[in-house]
Amino acid sequence: xxxxxxxxxxxxxxxxxxxxxxxxxxxxxxxxxxxxxxxxxxxxxxxxxxxxxxxxxxxxxxxxxxxxxxxxxxxxxxxxxxxxxxxxxxxxxxxxxxxxxxxxxxxxxxxxxxxxxxxxxxxxxxxxxxxxxxxxxxxxxxxxxxxxxxxxxxxxxxxxxxxxxxxxxxxxxxxxxxxxxxxxxxxxxxxxxxxxxxxxxxxxxxxxxxxxxxxxxxxxxxxxxxxxxxxxxxxxxxxxxxxxxxxxx
Numbered sequence: 001x002x003x004x005x006x007x008x009x010x011x012x013x014x015x016x017x018x019x020x021x022x023x024x025x026x027x028x029x030x031x032x033x034x035x036x037x038x039x040x041x042x043x044x045x046x047x048x049x050x051x052x053x054x055x056x057x058x059x060x061x062x063x064x065x066x067x068x069x070x071x072x073x074x075x076x077x078x079x080x081x082x083x084x085x086x087x088x089x090x091x092x093x094x095x096x097x098x099x100x101x102x103x104x105x106x107x108x109x110x111x112x113x114x115x116x117x118x119x120x121x122x123x124x125x126x127x128x129x130x131x132x133x134x135x136x137x138x139x140x141x142x143x144x145x146x147x148x149x150x151x152x153x154x155x156x157x158x159x160x161x162x163x164x165x166x167x168x169x170x171x172x173x174x175x176x177x178x179x180x181x182x183x184x185x186x187x188x189x190x191x192x193x194x195x196x197x198x199x200x201x202x203x204x205x206x207x208x209x210x211x212x213x214x215x216x217x218x219x220x221x222x223x224x225x226x227x228x229x230x231x232x233x234x235x236x237x238x239x240x241x242x243x244x245x246x247x248x249x
Contacts, residue, residue, distance in 0.1 A: 006046035006224035007214070007241050008203065009231045011036055013082075014054045016066060020181065020229045030232040034069045040231065041074045043238035048074065049173075049226060051102065051129075052082030053148050064096050071097025081129050081173075087116045094121065102173060104129040105146040108153065108160070111167060118168025127203075128169035132157045132190060133177040140193055149177040157190075158197050165200055172198055173226070176206035181229060183209025186217040195221025214241050215248035 011018045011033050018030040030036075037048050048070075052063050060083060067080055080093050081102020090101045101121075107113050107128065117126050133152060135143040142157035161172055174194050176187035186207045194202050204222035208214065214225045230236050 005218050005222065005245065006203075007044075007238050007245075008047045008049055008079075008224055008226040009036075009040040009045050009238060010049045010051060010205065010226045010228040012051050012053045012228060013063065013066065014052070018232065019053065020232060030229070033066050034073065036232065037070045037074045037078075040238055041076050044242060045076055045238045046224070047077045047079060049079040049081070049102070052080075054082075064092065067093060067098050068096040079127055079173075081127065086113070087120050090117050090121060090125070094125070100125055100127050100171070102127040102129040104131065107164065108144060108146055108155065111163065114164055114167040114169055118170070123168045123170035123200075126169050127171045127173050128161070128164045129173040129175065130157060130161060131175050131177050132187075142190060142193070145177060149175075149180070158193060161194060162197055165198060169200060171201045171203060173203045173205060175226075179207030180205075182207055183230065185209065185213040186220070186222075186225070188216055188220040191217055191220040191222050211236050211240055211244040215245055218245065218248075 013033050018033050018036055020030050077099040079100040079102055080098040084101055084103050085106040093101055131145045131149040132142050133145050138156040140156050140158040143153055144155050144157050144160050145152050176190055179187045184207055186204050191204050201223035203224040203226050204217040205226040208227035208230050217225050
C-alpha cells in the first residue's frame with residue numbers, strides 16, 4: 001500500500017550527537033546520528049531530517065562530515081537545517097549529500113535569502129522551518145520564533161508562511177514550540193491553519209507521543225508527520241506509525 005503522507009524521523013544534532021529535550025530545553029544525548037539514520041531507513045522512513053540545534057561555526061564542519069557519512073549509507077532523502085545563512089551554505093550541504101535544506105532564523109532576518117536559494121537550486125530544495133508559538137495580539141494567535149525557539153518575534157506565523165511561499169519556499173516544516181517534547185499530540189489547530197493558507201506541502205512537527213497522534217495530524221492537513229524522541233527511545237517504530245495510518249485509511 002502506498003501512503004499519500006510521509007513519515008519522517010527527525011534527528012536534532014549538537015556537536016555530532018543526537019539530542020532531545022522538552023520545549024527545546026534540557027537536551028540529553030540520544031545516540032550517533034548516522035547509526036540512527038540507518039536504523040530509521042531500515043524501518044521504512046520516507047525521509048530523514050537533521051537539525052543542527054547549536055549551529056556554531058565549529059559544529060558546521062561536524063555537520064558536513066555527518067551528512068556525507070549518512071548519504072553514503074542511507075538511501076532516502078535527507079533534509080538538513082540549522083545555521084544555514086547563505087546560498088553558499090546550501091551549495092556545500094548539497095555537495096556532501098543533502099537533498100533538501102531547511103532555513104529558519106536567517107530567512108526571518110533576511111527574507112531575500114529564500115529567493116536566492118530557490119532561484120539558484122529550485123524551490124524543491126528549500127524547506128522553510130517555522131518554530132511557532134502561541135501568542136496573543138496577532139491575527140492568527142501564533143508567532144514565529146528564532147534561535148531554536150528561544151527568541152520570540154512579533155511576526156504572525158501565517159503571514160510569514162505566506163510571504164515565504166511567495167518568495168520560493170517549497171515546503172513548510174511547522175514545529176509547535178508549545179507541543180515540542182510534551183508527547184500530548186500535534187497542535188491540530190496550527191496544522192489546519194497552515195494547510196488553509198499553504199500551496200506547498202506542510203510537515204507537522206512537535207508533540208507526538210503515541211501512534212494514535214499521527215492520523216489526526218494528517219486529517220488536519222499535514223502532508224507529512226515528523227517525530228523525534230518517540231523513535232529514539234524505541235517506544236514506536238516508523239513501521240508502526242505507518243500501520244496505524246493505514247488502519248485509519
